[in-house]
Amino acid sequence: MTISDPWPAPHARGPVDAVVTLPGSKSLTNRALLLAAIADGPSVVRRALRSRDSLLMAQALTALGSRVDTSGEDWEVTPAEIIEPEPQHRAFSATIDVGLAGTVMRFVPPVAALHDGLVAFDGDEHMRQRPVGRILDALRSLGVCVHGQGLPFAIDGTGSVPGGVVTIDASESSQFVSALLLAGARYDAGVDVRHDGKPVPSLPHIEMTVAMLREHGVEVDDAEPNRWVVHPGPVKAVDHLIEPDLSNAGPFLGLAAVTGGTVTVRDWPRQTTQPGDALRDLLQQMGCHVELTADGLSVTGPDELRGIDADLHDVGELTPVLAALCALATTPSHLRGIAHIRGHETDRLAALATELTGLGADVTEHQDGLEIRPARLSGGLFHTYADHRMAHAGVVLGAAVDGVLVENVETTAKTFTDFAPFWASLFAASIH
Template sequence: MLISRYSKPEFDPYGDTSPEVTDARWPAPTAAGPLSASVSLPGSKSLTNRELVLSALAAHPSLLRAPLHSRDSDLMVAALRQLGTVIEEVPGAEEFGSDLRITPGELLGSTTVDCGLAGTVMRFLPPVATLGLGPTTFDGDAGARRRPMGTTISSLRALGADINDDGRGALPFTVHGTGTLVGGEITIDASTSSQFVSGLLLAAPRFGQGLHLRHSGERLPSLPHIEMTIATLARRGVTVHSPAVGEWIVAPGPIQGAEVDIEPDLSNAAPFLAAALVAGGSVTISGWPETTTQVGADLADLLPRFGAEVSREGDRLTVSGTGRIRGVELDLSTGGELAPTLVALAALAESPSTITGIGHIRHHETDRLAALAAEINGLGGSVTELPDGLRIDPRPLHGGPWNTYDDHRMATAGALIGLLVPGVLIENIDTTAKTLPQFTDLWSTLVSGAPS
């Protein structure tokens, strides 16, 4: 399946000037006809990593059923173990790996945490490290060092933490934990990532004075992810009061242990469901929750705007399409992580699209706006960057290289385009292991039409 070599592209959304790199490309399968597939997906990365953090901070042990096993969740598990938490794999009933039993222990420091490219590790664990004893250094992949961390660093300092970052406002930095953090009242600007808010809220019950947090920026992206954090805390007996939009109050107190069933990752469902629009036919995702805080649930409302039909029977959500895709005018401010899939759909549509409210995704694994524009235009498309989004004018696309910039959602967006456009060759398809290690197998099964 690995058929060619490549040189790293001249364009790099993060301005990487490293020497030329070579690697193999994965030929994206092209659909021979309408799809008829049912897909089961592993657990949500967002839920898994939130529940791991809360389990480590809890007063009693926890059990996570059907958690995600991927690079991001593995990095979180490894980091929490280094900080003194006992995490054991135990037999589970799910097809995607073992359950996890978490026994909290005394939080320790004197270690280095590898964040990889996981925003949840680099933003959720520094507040935890302030509660440990000793220094904890945070570092990660080269791309992680370019992700904004100044808000995490400055907010923890304002709450009483000692952090050394040599003025970078980015990885690497060291948190000098003393076993406690004063906490209290603070105002931050979380305009570039809701993870700054979630990271503080998760650890807030363990702060001496709790937390009274206000957001001061012009916008608050991905609000559903903050709502997810609040819901996970509520399940652990912690109430988050929100007297106004962009304001949260958490009283100090214990975090309960819990037994938690992790939902399938609905954001990872995006390219699979969108495939029914591209190739025609139908795709069903099993295990779809009745209610959820996952932003991927918005797909049931978003995909019909592109021309899909959506139906539900029990826990099975089905998307059907004809192969014809409508252009859209879309504000995606609450669901930026869905943007790569929806932009790829728009590139294959019959009329232009404008997708806005996603300026913050310039600060994800890569500058996703610049990367999507570069790769679609490289296949003959016409995508224009806007201050807060993209304008997509559909053009006939041709095959060619599709670069991922170590971004799992760039990889899956390229696979979606390759479903219709022969000859799309995806660099570093293995980056999908960040949240979905089974992606290539599931995608090939999808294209074949066989149930997975």
């Protein structure tokens, strides 16, 4: 199908019933790829997410000397040290494109520091607004030579990192902590990360990192709040089977919620560290019927959506779709605890307040959240700010409101290739 810009979001004229199989988790894929690249042998990342973010991670690790075969559904990774056991010559240099991928911009520099040579980082213009300075300062305190305070920057590695204790304010992003933990076992003294600041957002993502490190045989002590100790040692080569991306389930389950239909996301895990699993409880609070079966997670929308009062501090990435649902609810909502999403792909709170208001929503923007009251919405242009989650919010609104035009819907390729045609295919006889 032709993807115009802006894209007329499909509008449902009745309940949408569908069963969907989602691509793999970006968070799990990129962590698995990075750990595979610093492991003690080759491994396979099965059902890896094929998207811009994950391909950028594969390209970054390839630039650092690893071999990442992305030709099939299962990606084979051979670490650089297996390919070239002898230390690289000082002439080694690489340039890494982070695109719009926070995991590449933040996770790869601590690994690049283990290489003997200069590694330069840059990315899309939007990415230059996202915070990375605290990671770079942390690496400096651990003995790494870093040039710059933000994109573009460079890591001048010597082949090893002393490691040790580092104090960091991770209140802007949990990725600051995960980045140091993922590479920490390969540092001479390991790494002892101590958070000092407001509460760390998206803690489930750090729990995901810790769980994956332990799967690789890495010793991690997280018994003390706001402190994570990774002991030095080998990273065991382990094959990973990637779960579906549960955060990407948001718009699809939201489609059931706004049309009164039923959408089933196949292969929903019964136990997971993904923050997207919180959708089960949140949608139930909004009046949806939610059932986890052997087939997957099924959500059936209610006759009328209820608003919610929810602290989304740990699951901030779900905010855009939830805000869209709240704008369509029959009672007021308050989404809070999410000041940190101002530093995501865009200032998501400001963007949501602007775009929802532009369609007629009654929204009050607070420093750490949004208040949304019932209002009659109408069609119009919904800007995405090169943010895939904003595009997800726009298409959910379009399913319920005729005439919504989503600008740059193709930004969804960040985590879901060909999202727009896949989304349109779910409507079948239910669109006009």
